[in-house]
Amino acid sequence: MAERVIEIEGLHKSYGDFEAVGGINVHVDRGEVFALLGPNGAGKTTTTEILEGYRQPSAGTVQVLGFDPAKGEHALKQRIGIVLQSTGVDPFLTVRETVEMYGGYYPNPRPTDEVIDVVGLSEKRDERVRRLSGGQQRRLDVAIALAGDPELLFLDEPTTGFDPSARRNAWEMVKNLVSLGKTVWLTTHFMDEAQYLADRVAVIAKGVIVAEGPPSSLAGRDQMQTTIRFRPAAGAPAPPELGQVPDGNGVLRLSTNQPTKIAHEITGWALEHGIDLDVFEITRPSLEDVYLELTGGEEGSP
């Protein structure tokens, strides 16, 4: 059996009358990238901060590398790296000094320059932190978390506020970490991020986990029906009855378990009558569809 790095059992966390986390069970094995996916306010950060030792559970148990994180033990802190959702660093130190300072808190830090290279800040090495852009500061956050060469890395919404190319770079960076054998706990509200990075995803909504599995088959996504949309050119005769319904603007839509056969019937009919299809789309349910369904369509804005 793979080694358990994180074990969460029956975790509850309440703030007064508000139940932020309502009884979740999750485990993460060594070398896995696990993503907790959910809208804002779903309980992602609360759960993560309990794992990091910042909060105490109201009920249930949590183990990280065999420790109870709430005790704040030195021996655990030496083995984890944390990227919080928003944190600052001293604005007057340079990138190199900052990474060096944080690395020095750990028994076996990674070489400072190597860490800076991993996050792609080599050219900003001697720049003061206050002169970095938002995205660069976020990369510095990751560099600081990596400075102590942790086994387990917590990334709480690491790419929120990034532009698309910066996100792409950040993803490559996380992939690199995985190739180094790190275990990664990631929270995000971006479906594509979870899909690209995670070996396993748990969708959390209103403090409970509503689905869990590999991104490709999450909540039976691989077995869900395919949607076909098409629009015959104006003046065409009625198409064969395949269960289609109007979808606005003359577009017809149908769902099927046999997309190959149905697509063939539609195109066959169009060719037979010499008709153009000016709309013809075949879509499998995206992770986003599944997610919206699971979370009740309450996707939070970043």
Place this chain on the structure above:
Amino acid sequence: MIREVARQFRFTNKAFWRNPASAFFTFIFPLLFLVIFTALLGNSTTTLPGTAVEIKTSTYYVFSMAAFGLISACYTNIAISVVFAREQGVLKRLRGTPLPARSYLTARVLHASFVGFLLVAITVVFGRLVYQARIPGATDALLFILTLLVGAGCFAAIGLAVSGIVPNEDAGPPIVNAIILPLLFLSGIFIASDNPPGWVNFIGKVFPVKHLVDAMRASYLGVPFHWSDILVMAIWLLAAVVVAARRFKWEPAR
């Protein structure tokens, strides 16, 4: 722990000198005020309060401003910068690393004290060179150093305690100054008063500011030294440590 503290001290020091605003206000104000007060009030003589010793007004202000510098460097600087670090999330991030809280806070207090001592030295040397601010008494160096150490510890501890009651970053400077400025006036730091009303004397006796400046002046000028000055600062130091231990916060308010 000593190596950890020394290392943290170095980084704190590096960052301090690169922040022009904090370096400027901490260092320039005491000297600027010294020049202004001496210019306005003249280089006449005054009786050292509580003694029959005649000193120059500038001599009086040299020690007032040296004490003011020590208080700025320790109390004001620590309270404001700790609140800033907390609200920026720096303290929360540190809490997630293996660096023990005591090492971090010790380094911070030591650095503030270091800046304070530097400022006292600059002010005293400046006063001596520019205003010949001394009398031919015998400076008791040991007592003077003891006064500086207890004073720095006392005001740094009060700074840490006050940081715990400041709710957010914007409230930092107003609250921190609202506490210290009236005390500086009532303790004779800015205005020497020969016959203050009873309640002003009372405030000077209860709070540590007047005790600091009296002890600095007495030990440096070699006039009778009152151990009660050290005692009151030590009591404030202990009380502030107790409050800081209970109220200190690592995470931003929001």
